[in-house]
Amino acid sequence: MNQIEKIRDKLANNGLKVTPQRMAVYEALLNINDHPSAERIKEYVSKKNPSISLGTVYKTLEAFVDKGLITRVKTENDVMRYDPIIEKHHHLYDQKTDRIYDYYDDELNQLIFNHLKKKKIKNFKVEDIKLHIIGETNEGKTESIY
Numbered sequence: 001m002n003q004i005e006k007i008r009d010k011l012a013n014n015g016l017k018v019t020p021q022r023m024a025v026y027e028a029l030l031n032i033n034d035h036p037s038a039e040r041i042k043e044y045v046s047k048k049n050p051s052i053s054l055g056t057v058y059k060t061l062e063a064f065v066d067k068g069l070i071t072r073v074k075t076e077n078d079v080m081r082y083d084p085i086i087e088k089h090h091h092l093y094d095q096k097t098d099r100i101y102d103y104y105d106d107e108l109n110q111l112i113f114n115h116l117k118k119k120k121i122k123n124f125k126v127e128d129i130k131l132h133i134i135g136e137t138n139e140g141k142t143e144s145i146y
Helices: 003-013 020-032 038-046 054-066 106-119
Strands: 071-074 080-083 090-094 099-103 132-135
Touching: 003 020, 020 038, 020 054, 038 054, 038 080, 054 080, 080 099
Parallel strands: 090 132
Antiparallel strands: 071 080, 090 099
16 A cells, blocks of 8 residues: 555545545655644645645644644744654654654653652643653754664
């Protein structure tokens, strides 16, 4: 199954009508692969679909968020970015380059969950933990972090 068929199935299986705009926006999310903003997605999609509006991109992204297909990631500059990876992970935000990298660490997840379980926060049930770790990479590279 190619990428287009996978996107079509993903949209249909989540109750979304398969439209050219939705296909283009989801494909852009997968191909840009750096937690793009709506503006960056519009720029990418406009190369093949020049008539798409920024409003359509925003509405499409919100529909994807509502259906659990993607998540929002807010930068330190209050810019909303989007992530098509819905598996449990954290983000490393390079404040120098404004790039966001995915960071997977099951040991860290367990450590935080165990710590919060011991603390017994009143009237609050922890369902998920997403860290947004801010720093700078060495020349924009994260190979040494993993």
